[in-house]
Amino acid sequence: MPEETPQGEEQPTMLSFTEAAERLVADGIAQSMTAEGLRKLAREPASGWPIGPADYRVVGKTRMLPYELLVPYMQARRRGRGPDKTKQRNVPAKKVGRARKPQGGPVTTTTDPRSDLYAFAMDGKEHSPTNSDRASQRIDAYRAGVLHSFADEVEGMKVGPEDPAHDAHVRGYNSALEHVVAELRRRAAEPEAQDG
Secondary structure, eight states, X not given: XXXXXXXXXXXXXXXXXXXXXXXXXXXXXXXXXXHHHHHHHHHOGGGTOOOOXXXXXXXXXXXXXXXXXXXXXXXXXXXXXXXXXXXXXXXXXXXXXXXXXXXXXOOOSOSOTHHHHHHHHHTTOOOOHHHHHXXXXXXXXXXXXXXXXXXXXXXXXXXXXXXXXXOHHHHHHHHHHHHHHHHHHXXXXXXXXXXX
């Protein structure tokens, strides 16, 4: 049988860590607080946590703490986490070394990255329709070679024997790989799309 509350005696407000954290924020005592933040304070011997083992109550599986003991403790604590930085904010920042000069020129983002490949494919030759066509053919051949090489790598990723009784998941995986390989080889066979 629980003890009866004596007449006229006020009982402390018992809250869970979560409820206490929310109420500290709602009451304006803390700018922000979490249940885990309160638990960390309770575990840390150096924090000066005011609630002793006898002050807690257990309801079900939840440990409840007396809110009235927590409030003065939280009001006396510094706000925020970490060391007090108010003095540091008033001190001008130290200059370390000298300002660094940016390296290189600005990089434009409007340049088509294929232009460098095109210049490489032109091989220093003067621009003409014939040379331009040869450069495009070299680019297409290079692109096709890369796609074929990648298709070979993907084809090597197949799993298990080519047995019809093989696991359905493995067959599905191998089928998807075959589809990717076929698509890569198809794209390697067609020239790169031209910008209009």
